[in-house]
Amino acid sequence: MVNTKLLLKRSAIFALVILMLLLAGLGVILQGRPAEAAAGERVVITGPGGALAYQRLGQGEAVVLLPSFARSAADFNHLAQALANAGYRSLAVQPRGIEGSAFGTLDVSLTDYAADVAAVLDAEGVATAHAVIGHAYGNRVARVFAVKHPERVRKLVLLAAGGGKPPPPEINAAIRKAVFGFDGAAREAAIALAFFAGETVPAAWVTGWYPLAALHQTRATTAQAYSSWSHGGSAPMLILQPADDTAAAPADSEKLAAQLGARATRHVIANAGHALLPEQPEAVASHILRYLDPPGKQ
Numbered sequence: 001m002v003n004t005k006l007l008l009k010r011s012a013i014f015a016l017v018i019l020m021l022l023l024a025g026l027g028v029i030l031q032g033r034p035a036e037a038a039a040g041e042r043v044v045i046t047g048p049g050g051a052l053a054y055q056r057l058g059q060g061e062a063v064v065l066l067p068s069f070a071r072s073a074a075d076f077n078h079l080a081q082a083l084a085n086a087g088y089r090s091l092a093v094q095p096r097g098i099e100g101s102a103f104g105t106l107d108v109s110l111t112d113y114a115a116d117v118a119a120v121l122d123a124e125g126v127a128t129a130h131a132v133i134g135h136a137y138g139n140r141v142a143r144v145f146a147v148k149h150p151e152r153v154r155k156l157v158l159l160a161a162g163g164g165k166p167p168p169p170e171i172n173a174a175i176r177k178a179v180f181g182f183d184g185a186a187r188e189a190a191i192a193l194a195f196f197a198g199e200t201v202p203a204a205w206v207t208g209w210y211p212l213a214a215l216h217q218t219r220a221t222t223a224q225a226y227s228s229w230s231h232g233g234s235a236p237m238l239i240l241q242p243a244d245d246t247a248a249a250p251a252d253s254e255k256l257a258a259q260l261g262a263r264a265t266r267h268v269i270a271n272a273g274h275a276l277l278p279e280q281p282e283a284v285a286s287h288i289l290r291y292l293d294p295p296g297k298q
Helices: 004-031 073-085 110-123 137-148 169-180 185-195 211-222 250-263 281-291
Strands: 041-047 050-057 061-066 088-093 129-135 153-159 237-242 264-269
Touching: 041 110, 050 073, 050 110, 061 073, 061 110, 061 137, 073 088, 073 129, 073 281, 088 110, 110 137, 110 211, 129 137, 137 153, 137 211, 153 281, 169 185, 169 211, 237 250, 237 281, 250 264, 264 281
Parallel strands: 061 088, 061 129, 129 153, 153 237, 237 264
Antiparallel strands: 041 050, 050 088
């Protein structure tokens, strides 16, 4: 005779184990998949939101680096070294909630992220950055900083610059899977679709995702109208557009460049998706170094 109570007890235990495993998996995902070590000297200061970490590499005029959505300053390792070799001081900011930077308030906007840039420059004793470079999500922060602090930046560089409209639904879903999905072939395929021209995803982009930071950054974006910062202040601007970008289409940056007129210089980089930096590191560095004045030149 079937012992109903025993079956129910075993079913409850089994369900509890499954729930615990799911919660454990969710906890691992939300904690993030740490990035490789970021290049340069790690510096931690007290910023507007609490602890604020950044990486300093090189000496000379300051060039600020702002990474992509839910990503760390390590994405700039190659560019930071190229800038240092050319005589610049790269300051790669760790966004809130990533690698030692505190989240600060939950009622956050892009202006708060821009205030972090100002705090880093203050800590470095820099009145005006030679350039502020923003990749993808970082381009939003760069433009807001240039709007709020026009006197503190000489040049802007936007890499894979979106912001005017959301990515297509299929790409949005792929980005969510990249950030929040469980490890496996389906997630890597999503990363390739959303971020790369080819089908191969480098190891540094399988890892290096910070889901809680992604939620924080999403809140910051929705708190501030695109029209309030789209023009990016008044500084000259270099726009580097990946030819195969599915998240921020070439037509979008073409429209932005047309709106900005003579202020903007736009180049399309072949064989590159939204991630851009790992696919075409030499091309990115070459375009940027040609655009920046020689160190010391005003």
